[in-house]
Amino acid sequence: MTKANLAIEVSGLHKSFGRTHALDGLDLTVETGEVHGFLGPNGAGKSTAIRVLLGLLRADAGAARVLGRDPWADAVEVHRRIAYVPGDVTLWRNLSGGEVIDLYGRLRGGLDAGRRAELIERFELDPTKKGRTYSKGNRQKVALVAAFASDVDLLILDEPTSGLDPLMEEVFQRCVREERDRGRTVLLSSHILSEVEELCDRVSIIRKGVTVESGSLTDLRHLTRTTVTAELAGPPGGLARLPGVHDLDIQGNRVHLQVDTDKLNAVLRSLTDSGVRSLTSTPPTLEELFLRHYQDDVQAAVASGVAVAR
């Protein structure tokens, strides 16, 4: 079952805290060398899943492999090849940022001194300040520099940029691309959709502890509806009977409709039969894509559109 090119392989993961089911059969597949976006509303179980992947929590049921090993039983071996950045970085009040970066690096088994210096420069971090005097963004920079300067195969980043300014966000994105270019794998949990769109090869969306969608952004777009507005030579015929057409609105020769993206072809054929004068077709935005999954009342639509990549 385990494939050599999978950095993370999770199936049917369950984890409960008392009566709360944080994970309820989660699936997640991250291929080696990709940047994988990990998305979901607050409380969906992203951080719980990450903590299982780090061996900090033990799953109640299901299988998890990280870099081909069991993250609970082989935690130390797995961690030698992982760098982790938590969403909420807390530092020791009396240790300087530089001391923490070096400590984390050494505890992972190595830090590239040149890369460390370069990253401190790029992130404009003052490594001599003590933990208690850093702002939220600067505490995240400490953890990010330690992660990017470490010699590891997999980076697990849990909302790592929530405190960074736009300039530092740019630096972060460049660093992630460099990591990918070096063949490293990145699991990026994030709420910043533009960041996900920029960086991620594939994304998984989870809700209430279950993976509701997973695939490349192109794949995911394919699963949602495209908006089509057209002005025709004559009155349109038979559009309402076509499968996958929604919210059809015909006013004289003008047509406005939404269509499931994989059914677009038949709609276009029908439109050209009537003679097209003008046509605009808008692909779904990423926001629409996510909102569909984030909102409770579209659960039914989600259930019919589940396409977990395997």
Next chain:
Amino acid sequence: MTTAFAVRPGSSTGQLTGTGTLLRFALRRDRVMVPVWVAVTGLMVLSMPNSLKSLYGTGAERADLMRQMATNSSLRALIGPVFDDSLGALTAWRAGVYAGVLAAVMSLLVVIRHTRDEEESGRQELIASGTVGRRASLTAALLTAAVANGGLALLVTLGLAGQGAASAAAFGLGIAGVGTVFATMAAVVAQLTESARLARGLTAGVLGAAFVLRAAGDASEDGGSSVLTWLSPLGWLENERSFADERWWVLLLFVAATAVQGAVAYELAGRRDVGMSFLPTRPGPAAGRLSTAGALAWRLQRGSVLGWSIGFFLTGVVYGGLAEGMADFVGDNEGARAMFERMGGQSGLTNAFLASMIGMLGLFAALYVVAAVLRLHGEETSGRAEPVLANAVGRLRWAGGHLAVAFAGSVWIMLLAGLGFVLGHGRSAGPILGACLVQVAGIWVVGGVAVLLYGLSPRAASGAWGLAGAVLLIGWIGPALNAPRAVLDLSPFGHLPKLPGGEMEWGPVLSLTGLAAVLVAGGLAALRRRDQSSG
């Protein structure tokens, strides 16, 4: 009315807006801590008349005690001079300095908890953004300390009223006076440093200096008339001469010091930015040398180990020096002799005194071991453990560093205490060091329970403080109350041989050490199996 254009620093309106709300909030947060401090301090004072009565039942015995104190400068340094041979005056003598110290510690903890702690954690920012005056938080903190000290004064006054109501009130107010002086002192220090831990340490340092000044003054002259004694708020308390024709005007010294320090704190608080301090924080190194979880644990705990080491060593020197004088002092008083022998064993008063003092330090070392073990708990719940454990650090290795500091550290501080006793006493190095090391078995059992509770669940961890407190209570008060053997045996320390002087018994020492090892192993096994909490 001041307008928006006419606002000058320090003179704007509404500096105290919101004080009432903040005060209620602070009292609610302290609803356990303050009553416990007040009750423990108060009961310590209130138990004195009875305990003294059982030791020095007749007027002749009490007069004898007073005469001996006049010639025993080392005991005067420790406790202070006796001004009268009534039970009330002896209570003020025996309990006064220590009640003052406890009130001072309570006050400094309360004030710094509600001022610098709040700022350092960033919580103050949110509060200050509400309709809250610039000095409201400081005022609320000082009022909280005032309520606590007022409660203590009331408790002492009511409890000792039987010895003379007015004198009891003077004594209670004196203790509260020491408390308020250190409350305002802490308020000043909280303006100076950015770190609450440093603020607590500095204020406690001033308290220590006040104790040393009074001790030096009382050692050099009887009757509290030395200049050194008058320099210390603890000296004022004793010079108030409660129950011995008290000098009420001495209370004005407390009022004056409180007013001056309070004014300074207010002035400073009005002039600085929220979260900032007058003493700047020094930058640290740009590169670090820490490379293992063990080194990190040592780095985090070394300051506290240093503090305990100094305290234990100095206590050893002081009590070691007192040991011979003690034998003369207790002399032929049967009650006192019996109490020391219950605490320390049956063979000679000097040995009994040494054994009871070494046993006392063992009980305090149990507090050290619990604090050091529960650093694990603090690291886990604050979220700082998580990124460390996400590195190539196993849980056992991570925990091992802190446990080494806890368990080896308790051996270290007991050895230092032993060294202090040897230096102070001037002989019998072997038996004294051996007696100190024997305590380790009891200390480790308490530490082992802390490890087990923490390993089972982070929520259960603080139960270890309850155990340490119970052990302290049984070991400290138990013999004085002539508690039955069954109660004393509940504490691991109750099973240890009474050394020096008594017979060394390997059986209980080894079995307690074994028990400690089992407890630690069980705790670590549980820690490996459970989820890490996310704070």
